[in-house]
Amino acid sequence: MKRRALLQSAAMAMATTAAARLAGGDEVSAEGAEPARRRLPLSPDLVWDKAPCRFCGTGCHVEVGVQKGKVVAVRGDLQAEVNKGLLCVKGYHVGLALYGKDRLTQPMLRKDGELVPISWDEAIDIVAQRAELDGFALYGSGQWTIPEGYAGNKLMKAGLGSNHIDPNARLCMASAVTGFLSVYGVDEPAGCYDDLDRCDVLILWGNNPAEMHPVLWSRVLERKVAGEDVKLIDIGTRETRSSGFCDHVLTMKPQGDLAIANGIARLLLERGTYDKAFVDAHCAFRAHGDKPTLQGEAISFEQFKEGLAPYTPEHVEELSGVKPDDLRMLADLFGRRDLRITSLWCMGMNQHTQGTAINALVHGIHLLSGHFGRPGDAPTSLTGQASACGTVSEVGTLAHGLPGGLLVENAEHRKEAEAIWNVPPGRVNPKPGHHTVEMWKRFCTPKSQGGDIQTIWVMVTNPGQTMPNLNALVAPSRKLDGKFLIVSDVYPTATTKIADLVLPSAMWVEKNGMFGNSERRTQQWFKMVEPPGQARDDAWQLLAVARRLHDRGHPGMKDKDGKFLFDVAGPDGKSVPVWEWEHYYDVNVDERLFEEYRKFTRFKHKDLAPYAEYVKARGLRWPVIQHEDGVWRETKFRFVEGEDRYVKKDAGVQFYHSTSKDDRAQIWLHPYTAPPEVPDAEFPFWLCTGRVIEHWHTGTMTRRIPELWRSMPNAYVEVNAKDADRLGVKNGDRLALESRRGKLELPVWIDGRGAPPQGTLFVPFFDETMLVNVLTLEAYDPFSKQPDYKKCAVRAKKVVST
Amino acid sequence: MPISSVVVTLSQDGVVAEAALSILSADPRWTLGAPNGRHVPAVLDTTSLEDAVSLTEDALRIDGVQFVDVVGVDFSDLSEQEAT
Numbered sequence: 001m002k003r004r005a006l007l008q009s010a011a012m013a014m015a016t017t018a019a020a021r022l023a024g025g026d027e028v029s030a031e032g033a034e035p036a037r038r039r040l041p042l043s044p045d046l047v048w049d050k051a052p053c054r055f056c057g058t059g060c061h062v063e064v065g066v067q068k069g070k071v072v073a074v075r076g077d078l079q080a081e082v083n084k085g086l087l088c089v090k091g092y093h094v095g096l097a098l099y100g101k102d103r104l105t106q107p108m109l110r111k112d113g114e115l116v117p118i119s120w121d122e123a124i125d126i127v128a129q130r131a132e133l134d135g136f137a138l139y140g141s142g143q144w145t146i147p148e149g150y151a152g153n154k155l156m157k158a159g160l161g162s163n164h165i166d167p168n169a170r171l172c173m174a175s176a177v178t179g180f181l182s183v184y185g186v187d188e189p190a191g192c193y194d195d196l197d198r199c200d201v202l203i204l205w206g207n208n209p210a211e212m213h214p215v216l217w218s219r220v221l222e223r224k225v226a227g228e229d230v231k232l233i234d235i236g237t238r239e240t241r242s243s244g245f246c247d248h249v250l251t252m253k254p255q256g257d258l259a260i261a262n263g264i265a266r267l268l269l270e271r272g273t274y275d276k277a278f279v280d281a282h283c284a285f286r287a288h289g290d291k292p293t294l295q296g297e298a299i300s301f302e303q304f305k306e307g308l309a310p311y312t313p314e315h316v317e318e319l320s321g322v323k324p325d326d327l328r329m330l331a332d333l334f335g336r337r338d339l340r341i342t343s344l345w346c347m348g349m350n351q352h353t354q355g356t357a358i359n360a361l362v363h364g365i366h367l368l369s370g371h372f373g374r375p376g377d378a379p380t381s382l383t384g385q386a387s388a389c390g391t392v393s394e395v396g397t398l399a400h401g402l403p404g405g406l407l408v409e410n411a412e413h414r415k416e417a418e419a420i421w422n423v424p425p426g427r428v429n430p431k432p433g434h435h436t437v438e439m440w441k442r443f444c445t446p447k448s449q450g451g452d453i454q455t456i457w458v459m460v461t462n463p464g465q466t467m468p469n470l471n472a473l474v475a476p477s478r479k480l481d482g483k484f485l486i487v488s489d490v491y492p493t494a495t496t497k498i499a500d501l502v503l504p505s506a507m508w509v510e511k512n513g514m515f516g517n518s519e520r521r522t523q524q525w526f527k528m529v530e531p532p533g534q535a536r537d538d539a540w541q542l543l544a545v546a547r548r549l550h551d552r553g554h555p556g557m558k559d560k561d562g563k564f565l566f567d568v569a570g571p572d573g574k575s576v577p578v579w580e581w582e583h584y585y586d587v588n589v590d591e592r593l594f595e596e597y598r599k600f601t602r603f604k605h606k607d608l609a610p611y612a613e614y615v616k617a618r619g620l621r622w623p624v625i626q627h628e629d630g631v632w633r634e635t636k637f638r639f640v641e642g643e644d645r646y647v648k649k650d651a652g653v654q655f656y657h658s659t660s661k662d663d664r665a666q667i668w669l670h671p672y673t674a675p676p677e678v679p680d681a682e683f684p685f686w687l688c689t690g691r692v693i694e695h696w697h698t699g700t701m702t703r704r705i706p707e708l709w710r711s712m713p714n715a716y717v718e719v720n721a722k723d724a725d726r727l728g729v730k731n732g733d734r735l736a737l738e739s740r741r742g743k744l745e746l747p748v749w750i751d752g753r754g755a756p757p758q759g760t761l762f763v764p765f766f767d768e769t770m771l772v773n774v775l776t777l778e779a780y781d782p783f784s785k786q787p788d789y790k791k792c793a794v795r796a797k798k799v800v801s802t
Numbered sequence: 803m804p805i806s807s808v809v810v811t812l813s814q815d816g817v818v819a820e821a822a823l824s825i826l827s828a829d830p831r832w833t834l835g836a837p838n839g840r841h842v843p844a845v846l847d848t849t850s851l852e853d854a855v856s857l858t859e860d861a862l863r864i865d866g867v868q869f870v871d872v873v874g875v876d877f878s879d880l881s882e883q884e885a886t
């Protein structure tokens with residue numbers, strides 16, 4: 001009883017501190033001194049440490065309480081700028097994600113159709129043997145930690161001389177990257193979450209932060225509730241939980257965003273309300289020539305204007321369904337210099353066959369109207385995964401990339417990479433590997449017919465559930481001779497179920513780690529508890545395979561001096577055999593990998609600080625520069641004088657990676673194009689897929705947390721009430737959905753959590769018992785190669801039970 | 803028997819906020835602390851995390867409750883989670 005009372009009073013102290021913080025009476029000093037509450041742990045014998053939340057790209061920090069080798073408490077970290085002590089329902093339960101009963105705890109090999117336990121030694125041998133053969137690919141993740149991704153990239157590109165590595169982030173934020181590259185010549189947002197605290201207008205472009213980035217959303221709503229005049233505008237194909245809080249909800253036809261952005265730009269020019277001074281000083285205009293490229297070709301202001309001429313408000317209404325008055329309202333706002341406007345987007349604009357184009361267009365209206373470069377004035381993409389920016393975009397775990405934003409096709413970049421890796425010239429292959437869809441397509445094609453991928457090693461992701469058009473891009477591989485699927489994961493998943501070899505992984509605070517969130521913030525944490533059974537770190541698995549290849553005589557596993565590619569020296573200068581699990585934590589391998597990776601980050605001005613700086617901080621936003629006083633300081637707003645140290649004095653704004661090499665950003669002309677598949681008489685409904693707040697992506701962790709699972713136990717099809725009437729279904733009835741690619745039955749939820757317009761259905765993808773990706777389309781953006789999960793055509797029929 | 807620390811944010815309308823506060827005070831499952839402006843610290847001592855979640859969801863339905871933020875949870879007494 002006494003203990004319980006103590007726990008309750010400690011809990012009240014924590015809540016009181018958080019309430020004070022929310023009320024503006026923050027107890028945490030600006031210098032980051034230990035707040036009083038740190039002396040008041042919930043349980044008196046808990047040991048607390050910091051870590052970013054395991055789940056989404058918001059990158060909240062939690063404090064993790066460990067007792068007797070087990071995570072027993074979590075609390076929002078008051079010292080974290082991102083979440084200021086708050087967490088969403090997933091973060092609140094993140095500690096429980098470790099303790100599902102069916103954790104994978106030993107390697108398993110498929111023999112006679114069954115997965116049977118084998119030793120780690122045998123498992124590593126099998127992976128090494130497959131890696132020696134042609135057609136070996138690594139399929140990684142935006143949930144890989146930064147050191148894991150770096151180790152995977154180095155193993156493939158510096159060791160095997162192969163670029164067949166691509167991540168699941170190809171499916172989630174690749175179009176944001178190509179959008180940034182085509183406009184600024186370098187990726188990731190110029191602004192940061194501080195923009196959310198300063199904007200007067202926030203526009204959601206196909207974005208539902210109330211469910212996908214809830215802590216950021218509550219940061220915005222808090223301002224509204226406090227009486228601040230912040231206008232929220234939702235532009236999307238269905239109403240969502242976010243819409244209810246918005247001042248304007250503009251429901252558009254799928255792909256209508258292209259027309260809306262062009263319509264705004266046209267009105268700005270027609271009315272003369274664009275920011276001529278900003279455009280003259282800092283922008284240039286681009287369009288595709290006969291042969292489209294990411295850089296495009298220069299066009300004049302007049303050509304740009306001419307290209308926009310068709311996008312009258314009336315024509316935009318035809319294409320998008322958005323009323324002319326609403327379009328004028330948006331143009332009015334962009335035309336005002338006294339307002340600060342932030343645009344937010346995520347999958348709605350990225351999972352789009354014109355993803356690069358719509359990203360560039362939204363950047364374009366910000367540039368054209370001068371809504372750029374002041375806190376609160378920013379076009380900002382949000383990433384879905386915890387380290388999509390950190391591990392994919394920055395570490396370059398892409399088929400065409402090298403760490404630090406370098407490219408395999410560029411001879412100078414290859415030279416730089418080979419120098420840092422100390423490998424012979426020519427080791428890095430100049431030919432990009434296969435991007436995700438192509439990799440899986442070739443894995444599903446017989447070798448004799450061009451299927452040149454024979455083995456895929458999947459880490460920290462679940463393509464058996466997330467690939468589009470599963471019946472074409474995953475299932476066929478399981479029937480072809482010679483195709484071998486290796487999966488490293490923490491729980492049984494739709495992918496481990498069809499794998500040939502399953503490797504059990506450590507997760508989150510069972511290992512050291514680093515993530516990079518949506519706002520360029522690099523975060524670090526230490527291992528706090530042991531993984532279960534024989535589960536082991538993904539970075540260890542990669543290093544162990546590299547060493548096995550080395551021992552089998554693979555020439556790529558040695559550097560120019562004959563040393564092992566991943567040689568790690570201990571404090572005495574002698575090599576530590578980190579490929580042996582019992583020695584893996586003799587040194588901090590994460591720190592060693594990170595310090596090597598850090599050398600790449602200066603090329604594109606994405607400078608990272610030494611590892612030790614991240615140990616002290618709740619993340620730092622790059623570029624992190626050491627100032628004259630010796631202090632490493634982060635950068636909140638890039639390309640802006642006074643904020644970004646790389647901007648020349650008196651430049652004001654300088655796009656120093658400009659593709660036109662003149663410090664200018666590119667404003668693109670991208671005409672509207674129709675989606676690749678539209679409803680017709682045979683398949684009359686639009687189908688949109690997405691996420692729900694309770695579940696993290698494919699639900700492999702969150703469906704094992706009973707509280708989350710019970711509150712959202714299974715997938716459903718969200719149906720407009722009028723459509724439900726017409727189809728003769730009520731809540732709980734089952735609808736059979738069918739596309740040109742597959743069929744699926746789902747329970748009906750009329751209007752659901754969102755409100756789809758007539759003719760539109762929505763299905764979440766978290767449920768492995770109802771795989772919506774048997775229906776989706778594999779068509780992808782020509783530059784980012786990111787597929788469109790937001791729009792395809794289906795038909796629906798009531799299931800009549802017999 | 804998890805213990806959750808939460809902050810209830812009340813609406814700006816004093817009358818509705820007052821009414822919400824009295825509804826919460828009357829519920830024995832809620833232990834309320836001293837309000838700081840519109841932000842009221844509270845502790846939920848429930849038999850399961852599920853109960854804690856549904857209590858916070860119920861609170862959100864009360865007129866005058868703007869948000870309920872969960873800032874920490876101690877689940878040291880919970881046994882191993884069941885797989886679905």
Ligand code: SF4
Nearest residue numbers: 053055056060088091
């Ligand atoms: S918003 Fe994202 S990072 Fe923050 S607690 Fe929720 S899931 Fe975790």
